[in-house]
Amino acid sequence: MLIFSFIISETFPNVSIIIPLYNQAHFLTDAVRSIELQSLQNYEILVIDDQSTDNAQQVIKHLQELDNRIINIQLKENQGPFLARAKGIINAKGKYIVFIDADDYLNSITILQHAFELAEETSADIVHFNEKLLEADRESAFNWANPANDSVQEKYFGLTQWMLNGQGTALHGKLFLKNQLLRAIVLIQNQKSDIFQTKLYYSEDTLMMLAFYTLQEKYVPLLEFGYTYTIRPNSLSKSSVAYYDKFVKRVDDSLIVYHIVKKILSVLPEAFQRNIHFQFFKYMKSSMMEIELYHNNDADKKAFMCEKLLNSGVLIDEYVNKLKSEHCADIIQ
Template sequence: MMKEYKVSVIVPCYNAEQFLTRCLDSLVNQTLEGIEIICVNDASPDNGIAILRDYEARYPNVVVIDLKENVRQGGARNRGIEIARGEYIGFVDADDWTASDMYEKLYIRAKETGADVIACGYDTINSTGKQLCQDHPVNLGIGGPVTQSDLIIQSGSIWGKLIAKELLIQSGLRFPEQIFYEDNYFNAILGTLIQHYEVIPEPLYHYYVNTNSTTHKRNSPHISDRLKSLDLQLEYMQSNGLTLRYAPAIDYLIVRTIFNTVMMYLNTFDNPTLPFLEDLQKRLKDQPIQPGERNKYIKRLFTRREKFYLHFFRTSPYLFLMFYKIKQQFLH
């Protein structure tokens, strides 16, 4: 008879050899009894598989999936979901780590409240060990009780949560594969499915700012995956008749994704070009909203500077590009 667990934690592993021990030590030493740790080696070219096999040999609750083809984080997480035996499922990135009592606190609260999704706070740590900030999911600053729309626009990060496996089984929700920013899609769709959501604000998850990760690299060809993920979100909303019900949240997702893509492009590409920006502007101008005026999320969650940049870019990508190049010259 297969052993059942309270929680299954899925860890996709790719080029994370130097961080794996810290991550796995935080998981095998969890105070919660009945935790399964599923490590998915995503055809990583480093020596991470040797570390994973060592933990698998020493700890009976560690399971290793060794993929021969790279399926990126979304695919790796999906492979973990397929074999997970826990009542709840959690995700940890291989370069992050957790407080030793994180999953015990999340599981107990979930059982006490009947929540199908529960999240904890987190802190952000840089390479020197300095804590940059603390936050928690749905810390939206818009006031009032958390709504379904609030959950749709929550942070794209999937870590620091427990999700009832039954919710994933019934909905069939999985990560898109072979693209980056797959968690943006997953979290937005998850927001439409949640029936009972709980938050423990305490920062129990430690997010490491890995400047060598693919999404942080300069001139990354994967920047357009932000838009691919957005298109998948919109396709789901439309095909499930959710567009009108969650219109403000969806408008915010579109505007925020395009704006973040513009800023990331200008800040991380050596020679940003106008055609790419013009394509983004066209998508932005297709939105029926006036940024910062009628949409409560845009009004409250964009800073004053962001609203200025948003309006400036929407008016003229060319002038905005010139402005940004001049600004960068002064900064350097």
């Protein structure tokens, strides 16, 4: 007989918590435990195992024995976090969805209840709460949810915040109306029909969030800390070949994302467009700076990246010329 177990409600859950998982089984129990301690108990947990090669299935099945609100979805092949999260959204039964990374956790036992109640009260399609950042055992607090005022914000607020400061594109630290996330998936698929055959490992949260923000009707900040985002030490030196290969994949994925986002956002008012392209430019500039800083300004790598970014078709001419003059003038005439 189980000493400590949970029984799921027969009604639909208020909230579905989606945890994409790839080779992080050793963190999963802490993430799940932080959910089980919540004051809101009418939820389900969907663990989407993206073909982990560790003991993920063993850990998930053990957790299921203790809590039958945990649903184990194992993908047939490794697809990356975009597809894993989309699979979770499609299978979720809750009215609202919260995303948690396997190595993160909820740090307030009331956050789900307060976010759910606020969404119900205000008819919000997104409630954005505050986060703490944990890096090398040092914790910092970030008021991501604090706009100029803490009242309900209307259409395009999240998108405007991104255009102003590049923030708000992480999926964690938020409670979403599920139906709007489903609409966001359809919107993305309408722009790139093979998106579910595209293995996105980077910038996939930016894609989902910016699609969602174009649909967002009511954005509500919750000035409560509820999520701890953990930065783990990277064993790869930034100057190593392996790190460079990952860096190139990150740039390639980001360019795919920006092409889709550019199409989605093209329907927005003209006043938005320049700020949108400025965010694209900022990312590309940071990519060039990474080559210059961590790869000794390697001429071949720099030429390769200049050609990739300048010919990507993402930037308007103004920013193509700016990127070229600031980082590629010595490479491309």
